[in-house]
Every structure is written in structure tokens, then in C-alpha cells.
Amino acid sequence: MNSQLNSFRFGLVVILLAVALACQAAAGVTIYVDDNATGLNDGSSWENAYPDLQDALAVAAYNDDIRVGQGTYKPTSSSDRTISFQLVNGVTLRGGYAAVGTANPDARDVILYETILSGDIGTISVTTDNSYNVIDCSGSDSTSMLIGFTFKNTRNDWLNAL
Numbered sequence: 001m002n003s004q005l006n007s008f009r010f011g012l013v014v015i016l017l018a019v020a021l022a023c024q025a026a027a028g029v030t031i032y033v034d035d036n037a038t039g040l041n042d043g044s045s046w047e048n049a050y051p052d053l054q055d056a057l058a059v060a061a062y063n064d065d066i067r068v069g070q071g072t073y074k075p076t077s078s079s080d081r082t083i084s085f086q087l088v089n090g091v092t093l094r095g096g097y098a099a100v101g102t103a104n105p106d107a108r109d110v111i112l113y114e115t116i117l118s119g120d121i122g123t124i125s126v127t128t129d130n131s132y133n134v135i136d137c138s139g140s141d142s143t144s145m146l147i148g149f150t151f152k153n154t155r156n157d158w159l160n161a162l
Contacts, residue, residue, distance in 0.1 A: 028063030028090075031056045034099040035071040046105040053085060053093075053117075062090030062143075069099025070113035072152075074121050075131055084133045085117065087140035096148035110148040119154030130154055 033056045037049035043056055046069070050056045053073045056066045076083040087093075095115030098107040107113070122129025134154040135146065 028061070028065060031060060031064055031066045032069075032099075033066060033073070034069035034097075034105075035073065036069070036100045038100075046100050049100065057085060057088055057091075060088045060091045062088075064088075064091050066091060066093045067097050068093065068095045068115050068149075069097045069105070070095075070115055071099075072116040072118050074118050075134055076121055079122050079129065081121070081130065081132050083121075084131060084136040086136045087144040087146065089141050090143040092145040092147065093149070094147050095150075108148070114150055115148060116150045116152055117154075118152045120152065127153065 031043040032046050032049035033043065033051070033053050034046060034049035035051050037047065037051055039045070039048035041050055041055075042048050043050045043059065049069065053066075053068060054075065056068075060066055073085075075085050094108070095117075096108050096110035096113050097105065097115070098109075098113050099105050117134045119131030119134045121131050130153050132154070134151055137144070
């Protein structure tokens with residue numbers, strides 16, 4: 001009888017552990033982006049944030065949260081006007097964080113800590129060589145979220161401070 005009870009307990013522990021791990025996986029991870037980060041640049045913390053938003057989008061998965069520090073981010077360092085930030089299904093992008101070099105990097109204020117997505121990839125202030133679109137929503141669905149950004153120097157400038 002004790003053997004059966006122990007087997008039942010073991011099975012129950014295994015099931016509870018599997019459920020806990022599944023819930024943790026479903027919760028997603030937080031990925032950090034800050035153009036001033038000087039650590040490992042692996043997105044694991046503000047100190048180790050990716051300096052480029054494209055790197056974070058490349059590793060993001062469903063239910064992940066990308067937190068972007070104040071500053072200006074461009075979809076490319078090249079002159080290819082067709083490159084944009086591609087939204088990822090189930091991923092939330094949040095701008096407006098104080099980030100590295102502040103007393104509280106997690107402080108969030110979209111006005112005070114403005115986070116700009118800029119299409120000014122060519123000659124500064126020349127509009128004829130800017131990105132066509134900073135954000136590409138094609139291929140994404142209503143589970144993608146974009147919050148707390150200002151758009152500048154692109155055809156979708158009207159998307160200001162989402």
C-alpha cells in the first residue's frame with residue numbers, strides 16, 4: 001500500500017512540476033533594449049540590454065515583453081529604405097523606460113523618457129532617403145502590441161507616441 005501511495009505522490013509531483021514549468025514558459029520573458037547598454041548585449045537586463053531593437057525582435061517569442069529605453073532607434077544602419085521593424089505575434093514592445101545610467105532604469109514615462117523609432121537612415125534631415133516605413137505590421141495579428149513610442153522621419157509620422 002505504501003508503495004502505491006508513494007507512486008501516486010511521485011506522479012502527482014511530476015504533474016505539478018510539468019504544469020508549473022508550462023505556466024512559466026507561457027508567461028514569456030522580458031527582453032531589454034537600450035542603445036547605451038555596455039554589458040553582454042544579450043537582452044537579459046538593462047545592463048546587458050541589446051543596443052539594437054532588431055536584435056531583440058529577432059529572438060522574441062510569443063508572450064515576450066520587449067522593454068525599450070529612451071533614445072532613438074532606426075530599423076537599419078544601412079541605406080536600405082525597405083527595412084523596417086517587423087512586429088512579432090504575441091510580443092509586446094514598450095517604450096518610455098529610463099534605462100541604463102538612471103537611478104531607476106525601470107521607471108517608465110513616455111514623455112520624460114521619449115523612445116523614438118526613426119526612419120532617418122540616410123543623410124540627417126534629408127527626407128528623400130528615409131525609410132518607407134519604420135514599423136511593418138504585415139504578417140502580425142492583434143496579439144502584437146506597440147506602446148509608448150514616438151515615430152519620426154518616415155511615411156507613418158502620424159503614429160506619434162503610441
